[in-house]
Amino acid sequence: MKLLIKGGRIINPALNMDIAGDILITDGCIAEIGQKIDGAGAEIFDATGYIVAPGLVDMHVHLREPGLEAKEDIYSGTRAAAAGGFTTIACMPNTKPVVDSSIAVSGIIQRAQNEGVVRVRAIGALSKGQEGKELAEIGDMVAAGAVALSDDGHYVSSARLFQAGLLYANMFDKVVISHAEEESLVEDGHMHEGAISAMLGMRSRPAVAEDIAVMRDVMLAEYTGARLHIAHVSSANAVEFIRQAKKRGVKVTAEATPHHLTLTDEAVIGFDTATKVNPPLRSADHVQALIQGLNDGTIDAIATDHAPHAAEEKDMEYIYAPSGFAGLETSVGVILTSLYHTGQCTLPQILEKMTIGPARILGGEAGVLQPGAAADITLIDPDREWVVDETTFYTKGKKTPFSGQKLKGKAVAVFVAGELIMKNGEVLK
Ligand SMILES: [Zn+2]
Numbered sequence: 353m354k355l356l357i358k359g360g361r362i363i364n365p366a367l368n369m370d371i372a373g374d375i376l377i378t379d380g381c382i383a384e385i386g387q388k389i390d391g392a393g394a395e396i397f398d399a400t401g402y403i404v405a406p407g408l409v410d411m412h413v414h415l416r417e418p419g420l421e422a423k424e425d426i427y428s429g430t431r432a433a434a435a436g437g438f439t440t441i442a443c444m445p446n447t448k449p450v451v452d453s454s455i456a457v458s459g460i461i462q463r464a465q466n467e468g469v470v471r472v473r474a475i476g477a478l479s480k481g482q483e484g485k486e487l488a489e490i491g492d493m494v495a496a497g498a499v500a501l502s503d504d505g506h507y508v509s510s511a512r513l514f515q516a517g518l519l520y521a522n523m524f525d526k527v528v529i530s531h532a533e534e535e536s537l538v539e540d541g542h543m544h545e546g547a548i549s550a551m552l553g554m555r556s557r558p559a560v561a562e563d564i565a566v567m568r569d570v571m572l573a574e575y576t577g578a579r580l581h582i583a584h585v586s587s588a589n590a591v592e593f594i595r596q597a598k599k600r601g602v603k604v605t606a607e608a609t610p611h612h613l614t615l616t617d618e619a620v621i622g623f624d625t626a627t628k629v630n631p632p633l634r635s636a637d638h639v640q641a642l643i644q645g646l647n648d649g650t651i652d653a654i655a656t657d658h659a660p661h662a663a664e665e666k667d668m669e670y671i672y673a674p675s676g677f678a679g680l681e682t683s684v685g686v687i688l689t690s691l692y693h694t695g696q697c698t699l700p701q702i703l704e705k706m707t708i709g710p711a712r713i714l715g716g717e718a719g720v721l722q723p724g725a726a727a728d729i730t731l732i733d734p735d736r737e738w739v740v741d742e743t744t745f746y747t748k749g750k751k752t753p754f755s756g757q758k759l760k761g762k763a764v765a766v767f768v769a770g771e772l773i774m775k776n777g778e779v780l781k
Contacts, residue, residue, distance in 0.1 A: 354378050355770060356391030357729065360399030364406060365704035366711075366720035375404060377727040380769035385721055397772070399731055402764060405703050406721050407439025407470075407728030410680065411710040412504070412529075412583055412607060412655035415441075415472070417463065418456070419448025424660040424748050426460070429680075430468035432658070432747035434774040436680040437763025439728040440711070440718045442473040445482070446505040452477035452488035454496035461497050469773050469781050470766075471728070473499040473714055478517045478528060484508050487517055494524040499714045502529035504583055505630075507565050509535060515572045522578035527605070527713055529581045530569045532590070533631055537561035542671050544617040544632040552620065554671070557632050559587035566590040574602045581713055582606040584657050586631040588641035595650040605713050607653040608642050610683045611753065614690040615639075619753055625666045625673035626751040629657070643696055646705060653710035654702070656683045660749020678742075678749035686754060688734055688761025699734065727770035736762040746779060 355377040362373050362385065369385075376384040376391060410433065416424035424432075433441045443460065445451035451460060457474045464472035476493035478501045480486045490501055501521045508514040508530070521528045538557040543549050545556035566582055570593055573580035585591060585606045594606050611629060616636050619627045627633060645651040659676025666673050687706075691697040711719030718728065740757050742750040766774035773781055 354391070354394035355397060356389060356394040357397045357399050357404055358391065360402045360404035360731065362404045362721065363700050363703050364721040365700050366406070366708035367722065370700055375721065375729065377770040380727055382721060382723055382725050382727050384723060401733065403699060403732040403734055405730050405732060406707040406719050407766065407768065408437045408706045408730050409440045409710040409718050410438050410656050410658070411442045411653055411714055413441040413443050413658045413680065414446070414660065414676070415443040416447060416660065418459065422662045426463050426472065427467045428746060428748050430464065430470045430472060431779045432678065432680040432745060433470045434766050434779045435746045435777055437684050437730045437732065437766055438470055438680060439730065439766060439768050440471040440473065442475050442499060442714055444475055444502060444504045445477040450477050450482045452480050452482070454489060454492035457493045457496040457498045469779060470768055475500045475502050475529065477501065478503045478508060479513060482506055484510055484513060487513065487520060490520050491524065494526055498526070499716065500527045500529050500581070502531070504529060504531045507531055507533050507535050511568060511572065514569065515576060518572055518576045518578035518580065522576065527579040527581045529583050531583050532562055532565035532569055533557065534561045534564045542628060543620045544634045546617060546635050548617040548620060559589065559634060559638065562587040562631050563589040563593070566593050570594065570597045570602060570604055573604050574600065577603070579603045584609050584612060584631060585642065585651060586612040586634050586638060588638045591641045591645040591650055595645065598650065605652040606650065607655040607710070608646060608651045609655060609657045610679060610686040613639065613642050613646065614686055615753060623670045624753060625668060625670055626677045626753040626755065628670060628673050628675050629677065630675040643691065647697060647701065652705065652713060654687060654705040655710060656680055660747050661751065662748065663750060666751045677751045677753065678745060678747040680747060681745050682740055682752055682754045684732060684763050685738065685759030685761050689759045692734065693760050727767055729767040730763055731765035732761065733764045734761045736760070736764065738762055
């Protein structure tokens with residue numbers, strides 16, 4: 353079985369490649385990349401006008417399975433990923449029960465093979481039940497296929513436990529992912545602390561809560577020499593701490609979400625519960641610091657923190673609604689509209705953060721187009737204009753702060769192991 357993806361602009365950040373060319377796929381793998389490949393006998397996929405990129409990688413997704421299938425499951429979540437242009441996603445362990453054992457990790461991997469349409473990597477919990485009291489069975493989970501460890505959703509309050517987790521995960525060369533918000537400072541807070549929260553009279557989550565948490569975690573990573581990844585960075589000081597730590601050689605990486613990179617706390621003014629996220633949407637100075645961090649390499653990855661909820665959970669008063677919304681299907685459009693079309697970032701920069709950046713953090717094979725690699729490929733039309741209509745989403749979580757927005761840029765085709773699984777937004781399996 354031969355397939356030729358013909359005539360696109362191939363942007364392959366891992367190899368600093370940006371060329372007009374073709375990709376020949378045989379038996380699910382990339383056989384050749386180059387200009388004017390002779391595709392005799394191959395089926396042709398016309399990519400004229402499109403960007404041809406490595407399959408996008410999202411290292412922060414909540415698939416909600418097991419136990420929370422009213423919000424999302426592996427079937428719906430992986431289809432949302434495909435619709436959004438992703439070929440590899442990593443799912444967080446804050447499910448019911450928490451993924452803190454090898455059997456739970458195996459279960460997710462097995463279910464994803466049976467039900468999923470994209471590759472799913474499992475992240476195991478750092479502590480048992482994500483309770484922050486006792487380390488989970490890290491070695492067993494890694495043996496079962498866990499790619500990282502995280503108590504995402506919670507900060508690990510005990511510095512001692514977090515340090516032990518860093519050291520233990522590091523023995524297996526796995527990264528610990530921190531949800532960095534000092535809990536005593538964010539309890540009952542619903543939005544960023546600033547002029548808008550004062551105006552709305554809403555209890556808030558100050559940026560300093562994130563700063564303190566990131567600072568502690570970075571110091572422990574430096575002390576132990578272990579690998580640390582900071583999830584959904586949103587504050588300017590946190591970006592600066594990470595920047596300085598990287599300069600000192602600390603093994604710290606970081607991600608930012610499309611919403612933190614493009615929205616401010618002003619979005620909360622209408623009390624749309626879709627704007628309620630942890631950490632919260634911050635003010636414009638924080639957003640600018642994040643974009644600067646993206647551009648200077650402080651931030652390694654763009655990750656959605658896709659966190660769907662059932663409609664009846666989000667249709668509540670703001671202070672009672674759960675945090676998070678479904679980000680997989682709007683990520684490419686939001687990022688290209690707000691960062692590329694405004695001239696703040698280039699396409700190779702953006703695609704690096706959505707392919708090889710996260711792939712390197714998770715380890716394993718993904719995020720690069722090269723002969724011999726699995727043909728996981730995403731085609732993007734950077735100029736396609738579309739309006740966000742959440743009723744067409746594949747995810748079960750229909751709430752989005754981008755509802756009704758006109759975006760420019762969309763994933764138009766996705767191949768996983770050479771198989772076309774999404775075309776023009778429609779998932780084909
Ligand atoms: Zn989180």
